[in-house]
Every structure is written in structure tokens, then in C-alpha cells.
Amino acid sequence: MSKNNIQIALVGNPNSGKTSLFNSLTGLRQQVGNFPGVTVDKKTGIAELNETSQATFIDLPGTYSLYPKRPDEWVSYKVLIGQDKTVKPDLVVLVADASNLKRNLLFCSQIIDLNVPVVMALTMMDLAKQKRTVIDIPGLERELGIPIVPVNPRKNTGIKELKKSIELVVKNKGVAIRPVLDMQELAAAPVNELKHLVPNISDYGAVHSLINYESFNYTAQVKDDIEQIVQKHHFNATKIQAEEITERFRRIKKIMDATVVQDNPLRKTIITEKLDKVLLHRKWGYVIMLAVMLLLFQSIFWLASFPMDLIDGAFGNFTEYLSKTLPEAWWSDLLVNGVVAGIGGVVIFVPQIMILFALVTLLEDSGYMARISFLSDRLMRKAGLNGKSVMPLISGMACAIPAVMSARSIENRKERLLTILITPLMSCSARLPVYVIMISLVVPDKRILGFIGLQGLVMMGLYLFSFVIAFAVAYVAKGLLKIKEKSFFILELPDYREPRWSNVFYTMWEKAKIFVVDAGKIIIVISIILWFAQSHGPSGRLEPLEANYTAAMEAAQSDEAKETLTFQYENDKLANSYAGIVGKSIEPAIAPLGYDWKIGIALITSFAAREVFVGTMGTLYSSGGDVDENDAGLKEKMHNAVREDGTKVYTLATGVSIMLFYLLAMQCMSTLAIVKRETKSWKWPVIQTVYMTGLAYIFSFIAYQLLK
Structure with missing residues (x-):
């Protein structure tokens, strides 16, 4: 027998414990999508109320009142006001923070006055107790005319009582509600x-x-x-709104006076205020913030390297197994080098995404993320951004994909778009193999002042340069983007508290799932296209190559000779493939940057992922097998590589030019897929590709011409 289904909207102020309650009520029976027309997460979940009824909870974006200013607040507003065609809740569960009750009652009283059925879930009772705040819940119920249930989602207490209150309110639906x-x-x-x-x-x-x-x-x-x-x-809408809020707070004060006993506000400073004196200090606050960011940045590398190596090794072993097991055929090559390689390119980013969002969630739950945004706002505004842009930019130094996703926290549309447009300029971990191998080739291993390594100094300079360019682009773009939207950096500084670990793990899982499912589809398709371009070419070019190779292999006397022939064949096959033909065709355009056709092929294949540069060089220079940036054989062969006129390929000028190109160019299809998803248009990924490639060409050209 099918159960009756009740649709319930879950609303509340930010940091009120709404997400924790949603997770506690619905468990694993959740779905994540987007509200129509906006890039705002639409979380729904199912909870059993009794043997005959179940409820579908819609977790609406957090908001402070029924006067929306941000896109996510408009989503909640339209649902509550009855103007959303897709979501029509039978009841509203309002999550209120008991430790900040006055602020929460503003939103609560507005919803009550809409004459919709409401149940209040009162969270943070433990924090209210720490602040020596005592709430007369029966008295508050009488004053507001709605049921109020204390809950603690972390300990899963009050959930049964909340479900019973929901049942009672649904049964009494239609009864007039007394306006506040x-x-x-x-x-x-x-x-x-x-x-x-x-x-x-x-x-x-x-x-x-x-x-x-x-x-x-x-x-x-x-x-x-x-x-x-x-x-x-x-x-006069402005006048009416001001009068309403003033009168509403007067009414709330009377309710609070009758039902809430608060500790003397002049008592000794609580721990939050003591911590803020240090963490928001005019000088030390910035030092501590930089230390925290450095620790976060390093942790993404430290913690992600092991699982990423495991995933890389697992896919490598799986690919090797398939290569040895499957018969030689076009479909097996497609499966191994197209589909499996594409899936591997998606999955290998998952550890960074999960770790980044886990660390960010820890900072958010603890209350420190708000302080980071507060401290960095002044610097960011000079470039047309705001304090909330700092986290996407910093996390972009690990991986631009989760960094772009995290820009959702920026309410202002122009500032969010600016942040998305410049985040890929941050030197991500995928650029590291390119930096390492080129620095080792063209920068001498010397010491400055006896202890500062020149190679390490160049590496640090690349990262600093990416910040400078990103801010310069943002400064220019803020005048070009004709989006007129006032930016107010109004930020609540929540109390410090212990992170909610269940929320951390849930966020890790959800963000990874969204990335793999949404971006993965596009990535795999492009990977297959790249496989085809590298594996196939005009028959008039490849057939003679294959015939000559077969004849040479039959005549070869030693394994070493056969191995050399195989490497040469793979090199020639790549040169005559569609990708190789494109590389040759673009050689005149990239020659002013100091590149030959082999580097051109690497530029093309690097679109799948920048670190593919090293693997491509390994094939082109007949190093064979899987090659990493520490392969001495590859370095030696690149060091000895010469052009047709006998001059060295990898000089200081060429090396710096390549590093600048990879620093500035948009060579990451997965980032483009995420930007398209977040902006809901191909317009911005195209603009991003054009301006970043243009910058890369200009700076690489200047560097090569000055240094050659």
C-alpha cells in the first residue's frame, strides 16, 4: 500500500543547524539537483513519519528574512510566498538557533504571517545554555501560536517529537493562524x-x-x-518595509521579555570574543590567516597525494591488464585509451575535491571561515571581488575544479563570475610536473646567499606571478562586465564551535558525486575525441608506416633493436596522426614562442590535463612506458633535443616560455565543464579559453623574444 506523501519545506537562517537536521531526518534517502533557472543546490530527502505517511523534505537555501537580495534567497522566498511552480510545500519546518533567538524570530514571525502551517525546530540549545539563556518553550508556543520542538541533530534527539508535531499540524491544516x-x-x-x-x-x-x-x-x-x-x-515599498521591520522587532522584544531569560550582557567575555581579539587583530589576524591558508594548501597536497597515487596506480594496472587481456582491435583500443583513460581522468581528481571540501567545511563549521572572509575583504575589493573570493582562489592552487564549485558561496553575481573567470589562473597541482621538468632542464641548480635554491625561487615566483595576473585580470574585467548589482559585504560572525563531523563526510560525498556525474560526462566524451585524434590519421600516411615497421621488425635481430623500432614507430605514428598533423599545422603559429611541432602536439594533448605534457614528451622522445617528471632518461633526451638547424630546443628562453604558457593557458577540459555547469552557459568557458590563451601567447612570446 502506497503511503501518503507530505511535502515539507525546511527553512532557517544560515548557521542555524538546518543542514544537520535535514541529514538527520532523511539519512541516505536524498537527492541533489538544481532549482530551475539558477545554480542553487536543490536537496530533497524522504523521511518516514508513521506507518501510513512519509514526508519529502526540501532543504531550502538559508536566508535571514523574507526580503531577498541574493539568487539563493530568491529561491527560498518564491517557495515560501507560493510563487514557485515546482515546489508547493504543505508545511514549513523553521529551524531556529536558540542561542540567537531574537534574530531567528524575525524570519519566523514573517513566515507565520503568511498564514502557512509552521513547526519550529529549536536547535543549539546547548549553546544557549552556555550563554546562560533560558527559554520558556510552552510560553513561546503560546505567544507565537505554533508548536516548538527542541532538537539536537548531532545526537539525533527530538526527531521523533518533531515528526509527531508535523503530523498534528498537517491534521489541523486549514485552521487560521494568529498573525504576529x-x-x-x-x-x-x-x-x-x-x-x-x-x-x-x-x-x-x-x-x-x-x-x-x-x-x-x-x-x-x-x-x-x-x-x-x-x-x-x-x-512606498521601502517605507512599508522599514516600518514593518521596526514594528516586528518591537513585537519580538515583548515576546522575548515574556519567555526568555538571558544572562547579564556585561558578564565576562565569552570564549568567542577572546578568540576574536587575537584572530581578528589588525596585524596578527592576517599572519594567522596566512598560516591557516598555507596549512590548508599544503594539506591538500599531503593528504591527496597518497589516494591519488593509489587511483593512478589502480587505473594503470587495470589499463595494463586490459591491454594484455583484450585482443588487438579498434574497440579494445577505444576502451583502454579512450573510455578507461577518460574515467581515470575524472576519478583521479576526487581525492582533492573531497579533501578540499572537508577542510573548508571544517573551517565553516568551526566559525573561522567567516573570519577569513572578513579579513580579506579589503584586499579583494580593490580587484572587484570580495572577502568570500579568497577561498576559491587559494583552493585553486590545488585544483581549479572544486575551487570554481566553491565560488557558489559568493552572493553577488558579478563578483562570483569574476572569481570563476580568474580562478583557473591559479597554479594548480596539474601544472607542477611541467614546472618541475622545465625548471630542472633550464634553471641551474645554484644557491643564493648560500641557502636559497634558485630552482625553488623560480617555482615560488611562478605561484606569485599567477596571483598578480589573476588580480590584474579581475581589475580590468570588473570594468568590462556590465552587471549592475550592489555589493554589500554583510557577514555574521558565528560563535566558535566543534565541527559537525557527519556534515563534513556528507559534504565530501555530495561534492565528489556531483563532480563525477556532471563533469564526468563531458570529460569522457572529449577524452574519446582526443584518443581518436592521437590514434588515427590519414590512411595514405599511416599504412606505409605500418608496412615499413612490420618489415623492419621481421629483419630485426635483437630485442633492443625491436624496442628501438617500436619507439620510433610510435613516434612516427603520432607525428602522422590527426593530432600530429594539427601539431605540424600550428608550428608556424607557435614558432615565435620557441616551440617545435612536438611541443605543439603536447599543447594539444594537454587539453585533457596539463600533466599529460610529460607523458606526451615521453612518447615523442622515445622514452617509453609511463614517464614522470623525475625520469632522468626523459630529461637527458629533452636536454639533447635539437632542431633541424642543429640548435637546442630547450633553452632558457624556451623553458620560461613553456612555463608561462602552461601557467596562463586554459588547458583543462574538466575545468571548462565545471565553469559551464556553474554559469549555465558555454559563453563564459569560451571567453575564459580565449582570454587565457591570448595572455599565454603574449607573455610566452615576450619571454622568448627577450631571452633567446
């Missing part, structure tokens, strides 16, 4: 006139229709009629 604020006192005439025009709407809902009717799902005729009401009664 009488809107008739503020705008009786326009409210009553609109209620005749739009039936079954509360007084407070009528006020919001008068304010935001242009954004509501009304017919053109109804919008014209509402506009006439607004003009007729000289309805």
Missing part, C-alpha cells in the same frame, strides 16, 4: 484592494505582492491592476 503583526495598521487600503484581486492570500502575502508583483507569476493584466493599486495609494 497586524498589517492592516500599516497599509490597510492597498492590502484589502489587492486581496479582492488575488483571492486566498494573507495580509502579509498581499504586502509582498504589492512590493514584488513584477517578479511574481501573475498574468500581465493582474500585474497592471496591481500597479494601479500601488500608484493609487502611493504605496
Whole structure:
């Protein structure tokens, strides 16, 4: 027998414990998508209420009031106001922080006045107790006219009581709810006139229709009629909003005085205030922030290297097994070098994504992330960004993919787009193999002042240069982007508290799943295309090569000779493949940068991932097998490589040119896939590719021409 399904909207202020309650209620029965038209996570989950009923919870984005300013707040607003066609909740569960009750009651009282069924889930009771705040819950229920249930999602307490309250409210649905604020006192005439025009709407809902009717799902005729009401009664939305908030806080103060006993505000400073004196210090605060960022940055490398090596090794062994087991055929080559290689290219990023979001979630849950944004806001604003841009930029030095995803926390559309556009300029870990092998080739292993290594100094300079370029691009782009949206960096500094470990693991899993499923589809398709371009070519070129190779192998007397022939054949086959033909065709364009056609092929194959540069060089220079940046054989052969005129290929000029190109160019299809997903358009990935490739060409050209 099918169960009755109740749709419930889960709402609350940011940092109120809403996500923890959602996870506790729904467990693993969750789905993540996007609300139509916006890149905002739409989390839904199912919870059993009793033997005959179940509830579908929709976890709406956190918001402070029913006056939205950000895209995610508009999502919550339209659902609550009844203007979302896809989500029609039967009931609202409002999550309120008991330790900041006054602020939470503003949002709560607004929802009550919409005359929708409401249950309050009161969280953070332990923090309220630490602050010596005592709440008379039965008294608060009488004042607000709604059921209130204390819950602790971390300990899974109060969940049964919350479900029972939900059942009771659903049974009594249709009973009139006593409003907290009488809107008739503020705008009786326009409210009553609109209620005749739009039936079954509360007084407070009528006020919001008068304010935001242009954004509501009304017919053109109804919008014209509402506009006439607004003009007729000289309805001033700003004035009404200010009066409403003022009166609402007066009412909330009376409720608080009657039901809440708070400790003397002049008592000794709590631990949060003591910590903030150090962590937000005008000088030491920045030193501590840099130390935390450095630790975060290094941890992504330290912690991710082992699982990434395991994944790389596992896929390498699996590929080798398939190569030996499967018969020689086009479909087996496609499977091994196209599909499996594409999947491996997706999965190998997962450890970095999971670790980054775990560390970021720890910082958020502890309360320190808000402090980082606060400290960095002044510097970021000079480049058209804000304090919340710092985390995507820093994390972009590990991997641009999760960094772009983390830019969702930036509310301002222009600042979020600017952050996404410049984040790939940060020197990610995929560039490291290129930097290491080129530095070892062209930079002498010398010491400055006896202890500073020149090669290490060059490496650090590359990372600093990426920051300088990123800020310069943001500074220029802020004047070109014609997005007029006021930016207010209003930030709540939450109390410090122990992170919610269940939330950390849940976030790790969700972010990894979103990346693998959404970006993986595009990555695998492009990987197959790249496989085809490297494995195939015009028959007029490849057939003679294969015939000559077969004849030479039959005549070869030793294993060493056969191995040399195989390497030469693979090299010639690559040169005459479609990728090789493209490499030769672009050689005139890249020659001014100091590159030959082999480097051109590496530029093309590196689009799959920048670190492919080393593997491509290994094939081109007949090193054979899997090659990493520490392969002495490859380094020696690259060092000895010469052009047709006998000059060395890898000089200081060429090496610096290559490093600058890989630092600035957009050579990461997975990043482009994520940017497309986050911006919901191919426009911005295309712009990103054009401007980054243009910058890479210009700087590489200048470097080569000056140093050659």
C-alpha cells in the first residue's frame, strides 16, 4: 500500500543547524539537483513519519528574512510566498538557533504571517545554555501560536517529537493562524484592494505582492491592476518595509521579555570574543590567516597525494591488464585509451575535491571561515571581488575544479563570475610536473646567499606571478562586465564551535558525486575525441608506416633493436596522426614562442590535463612506458633535443616560455565543464579559453623574444 506523501519545506537562517537536521531526518534517502533557472543546490530527502505517511523534505537555501537580495534567497522566498511552480510545500519546518533567538524570530514571525502551517525546530540549545539563556518553550508556543520542538541533530534527539508535531499540524491544516503583526495598521487600503484581486492570500502575502508583483507569476493584466493599486495609494515599498521591520522587532522584544531569560550582557567575555581579539587583530589576524591558508594548501597536497597515487596506480594496472587481456582491435583500443583513460581522468581528481571540501567545511563549521572572509575583504575589493573570493582562489592552487564549485558561496553575481573567470589562473597541482621538468632542464641548480635554491625561487615566483595576473585580470574585467548589482559585504560572525563531523563526510560525498556525474560526462566524451585524434590519421600516411615497421621488425635481430623500432614507430605514428598533423599545422603559429611541432602536439594533448605534457614528451622522445617528471632518461633526451638547424630546443628562453604558457593557458577540459555547469552557459568557458590563451601567447612570446 502506497503511503501518503507530505511535502515539507525546511527553512532557517544560515548557521542555524538546518543542514544537520535535514541529514538527520532523511539519512541516505536524498537527492541533489538544481532549482530551475539558477545554480542553487536543490536537496530533497524522504523521511518516514508513521506507518501510513512519509514526508519529502526540501532543504531550502538559508536566508535571514523574507526580503531577498541574493539568487539563493530568491529561491527560498518564491517557495515560501507560493510563487514557485515546482515546489508547493504543505508545511514549513523553521529551524531556529536558540542561542540567537531574537534574530531567528524575525524570519519566523514573517513566515507565520503568511498564514502557512509552521513547526519550529529549536536547535543549539546547548549553546544557549552556555550563554546562560533560558527559554520558556510552552510560553513561546503560546505567544507565537505554533508548536516548538527542541532538537539536537548531532545526537539525533527530538526527531521523533518533531515528526509527531508535523503530523498534528498537517491534521489541523486549514485552521487560521494568529498573525504576529497586524498589517492592516500599516497599509490597510492597498492590502484589502489587492486581496479582492488575488483571492486566498494573507495580509502579509498581499504586502509582498504589492512590493514584488513584477517578479511574481501573475498574468500581465493582474500585474497592471496591481500597479494601479500601488500608484493609487502611493504605496512606498521601502517605507512599508522599514516600518514593518521596526514594528516586528518591537513585537519580538515583548515576546522575548515574556519567555526568555538571558544572562547579564556585561558578564565576562565569552570564549568567542577572546578568540576574536587575537584572530581578528589588525596585524596578527592576517599572519594567522596566512598560516591557516598555507596549512590548508599544503594539506591538500599531503593528504591527496597518497589516494591519488593509489587511483593512478589502480587505473594503470587495470589499463595494463586490459591491454594484455583484450585482443588487438579498434574497440579494445577505444576502451583502454579512450573510455578507461577518460574515467581515470575524472576519478583521479576526487581525492582533492573531497579533501578540499572537508577542510573548508571544517573551517565553516568551526566559525573561522567567516573570519577569513572578513579579513580579506579589503584586499579583494580593490580587484572587484570580495572577502568570500579568497577561498576559491587559494583552493585553486590545488585544483581549479572544486575551487570554481566553491565560488557558489559568493552572493553577488558579478563578483562570483569574476572569481570563476580568474580562478583557473591559479597554479594548480596539474601544472607542477611541467614546472618541475622545465625548471630542472633550464634553471641551474645554484644557491643564493648560500641557502636559497634558485630552482625553488623560480617555482615560488611562478605561484606569485599567477596571483598578480589573476588580480590584474579581475581589475580590468570588473570594468568590462556590465552587471549592475550592489555589493554589500554583510557577514555574521558565528560563535566558535566543534565541527559537525557527519556534515563534513556528507559534504565530501555530495561534492565528489556531483563532480563525477556532471563533469564526468563531458570529460569522457572529449577524452574519446582526443584518443581518436592521437590514434588515427590519414590512411595514405599511416599504412606505409605500418608496412615499413612490420618489415623492419621481421629483419630485426635483437630485442633492443625491436624496442628501438617500436619507439620510433610510435613516434612516427603520432607525428602522422590527426593530432600530429594539427601539431605540424600550428608550428608556424607557435614558432615565435620557441616551440617545435612536438611541443605543439603536447599543447594539444594537454587539453585533457596539463600533466599529460610529460607523458606526451615521453612518447615523442622515445622514452617509453609511463614517464614522470623525475625520469632522468626523459630529461637527458629533452636536454639533447635539437632542431633541424642543429640548435637546442630547450633553452632558457624556451623553458620560461613553456612555463608561462602552461601557467596562463586554459588547458583543462574538466575545468571548462565545471565553469559551464556553474554559469549555465558555454559563453563564459569560451571567453575564459580565449582570454587565457591570448595572455599565454603574449607573455610566452615576450619571454622568448627577450631571452633567446
